[in-house]
Amino acid sequence: MGANRMSRHMKSAMYALEAWHAALEDVYGTVAIDAADVPSFQGNFSRNGGSALPCGIIGSNVQRVRQIVEPHSGAGSGHVYLVANLTGSAVLKCGEHSLAFGPGDCTLVDPCMPWDFQFRDPFQHLSVHLPRSILYLHPDGPAASVLYLFSARNFLTRSLLLLSNLVVGERQQCGIVEELSLRDSLISLVSGGLAAGREDPTQGPSAAARRAFARAQAVIERGLTNPELGPADIAREAGMSLRSLHRLFYQHDESVSSYLLGRRLQRAYQMLISSSARRRTVTEVAFHWGFKDLGHFSRAFHRKFQRSPSDVLARGR
Known part of the structure; x- marks a missing residue:
């Protein structure tokens, strides 16, 4: 559009x-x-x-x-x-x-x-x-x-x-893609805040919470190339409820969706500057790291790195 x-x-x-x-x-x-x-x-x-x-x-x-x-x-x-x-x-x-x-x-x-x-x-x-x-x-x-x-x-x-x-x-x-992404991020943020409920926000996460957060991060890393990966999948594979997952990321001033997007963008950037990128296009890199829409990838990439993916690819060659 x-x-x-x-x-x-x-x-x-x-x-x-x-x-x-x-x-x-x-x-x-x-x-x-x-x-x-x-x-x-x-x-x-x-x-x-x-x-x-x-x-x-x-x-x-x-x-x-x-x-x-x-x-x-x-x-x-x-x-x-x-x-x-x-x-x-x-x-x-x-x-x-x-x-x-x-x-x-x-x-x-x-x-x-x-x-x-x-x-x-x-x-x-x-x-x-x-x-x-x-x-x-x-x-x-x-x-x-x-x-x-x-x-x-x-x-x-x-x-x-x-x-x-x-x-x-x-x-x-x-x-429309950005609207849906933004909507999901807002829902994740609100969900994390409500799920935290009566917890004291001045207290740092417990050792158990830190281990659970690490499990969730590991699930995300393994699933970055899966375009269908979402909070429900991450919670299930990490062995926790969806509410607990949102709460964990909320305690780190992050939403599940924004963290997932950030990791995909970071890995895409690394691929674009690598020697293997010489045989790839921007579209191939975007789709490899789970993006469904090239326009959404390009805009999100530019917001994060202040450079276009095509410029990063060209400088890496």
């Missing part, structure tokens, strides 16, 4: 209050807005359509946005909202849960519960749709996942702030 898929489908504008309200309801259903004390309304709403990674950026200076109708039934909503607070502070309520939401924080909001955002100052939020099944990864069950706080110091939150650039299409060219 030659053009930026996300940018092409993007709808963004500065809105009058009524238009901004209508734009919100088009996506989130019937909501009430409190803007009584706002002398001059400001609002923006950007979202992508027809994407593998539905997401949007919402901003305003209103004091409150809340759901005023019955929430979706669990059967009717197959997703949850991963919300990152780009700017501003607020108190969030979702069902019986509440959370102080500061700049740089992110959390999970369940559309099957009535939600209420009470803002202390102008805000910008990034909202990403993720599969509802992610709620079940917390050790204490789905209820503990709702409004689970990923603080501003968290690796996931830092990654989400980078994602905001993709949403507005300012810095990245993003096709």
